[in-house]
Amino acid sequence: MADALSIARDLIRCPSVTPADAGALGVLASLLKDAGFEVQRVTFSEPGTADIDNLYARIGTAAPHITFAGHTDVVPPGDESAWSTGAFSGDVKDGYLYGRGAVDMKGGIACGVAAVLDYLRDHGGTPKGSISFLITGDEEAVSVNGTVKLLKWAAERGETFDHCVLGEPSNQEVIGDCIKVGRRGSQSGTLHVEGRQGHVAYPHRASNPVPDISRLIVALSDDPLDQGSAQFQPSNLEFTSVDVGNAAGNVIPGKAWAKFNIRYNDCHTQDSLRVLVEERLKTACGNRIRAHIDWEPSNSNVFLTRPGPFTDLAVAAIEEVTGRKPELSTTGGTSDARFISSYCPVIEFGLVGQTMHQIDERASVSDMEKLTRIYRGVLNRYFE
């Protein structure tokens, strides 16, 4: 089999902390070119952000088209002297590959590439349909010059995808315990309450926004937004800060504001959610309190890949290798799958996430072998 471990080591040795590429995409480009892929490197820019390198590689012209997505950028290593090995050494110790990105997600990409190269070798160098890699260097930071633009770029060139596997570290404890089939949406806002500033000894000439914003925070936090749905936990509105910007102890402040974030499920859209929260605010304000919400722009919509033939095929491949039937989960934060879901059904399955973003991030070498065999099993079934 093509060796996932050596590919992952080569990737880890490129210190590609966002926005640096440090040669990481070049490692993939040369492997995929040698295997007959048409490889394209694209750089995206946006004022105020660093230029980012991305890679799109495809082999085959027919349908169905499965794409493996991922990111080669990593978060900073933190205190490098606290690592057991160099953060970018790619050393193997006691059955673990150490290094920033080992699980999130250079290890996952390496297993995908190894599985695809192995599949091609067994099938005369070409797939029955098409296989591609959609790899960005901009996931861990602002995510503006990455997958979102790469997908648009590909679509403008007539590329269409039937299914996507995103190799993020989806498993919680052991490999095979979890496939992510959706993610909650994320929406932030600021609640503003208007009062009237005045002298603390003459409260009748002022209107204090502090008790008012407290009431509104309780009102908006107390009522559940929903009871959850078949695939999702209940939505949640969480206040994250409250402020009046007042340094003086003898002044009643003129205004107060509080920030919040909502993680919402498929009972809502971004629009229906905003309407619901604003209605509740209106009720809580009555005729007395003057308040409004400023919503932040959000590109994190809720999405769900409904269980069906594609998820079944992934579950079967996982069961064959690990003996486990994975949970189909929608928990956790956002990922690039939110962008991919607008183009084709996407599932996330990769290594075990426990050490991601930590000192001594590491991937079990035996898990990497299993993940490679799982991806190989997905390809067998997909092109059957």
Ligand SMILES: [Zn+2]
């Ligand atoms: Zn990641």
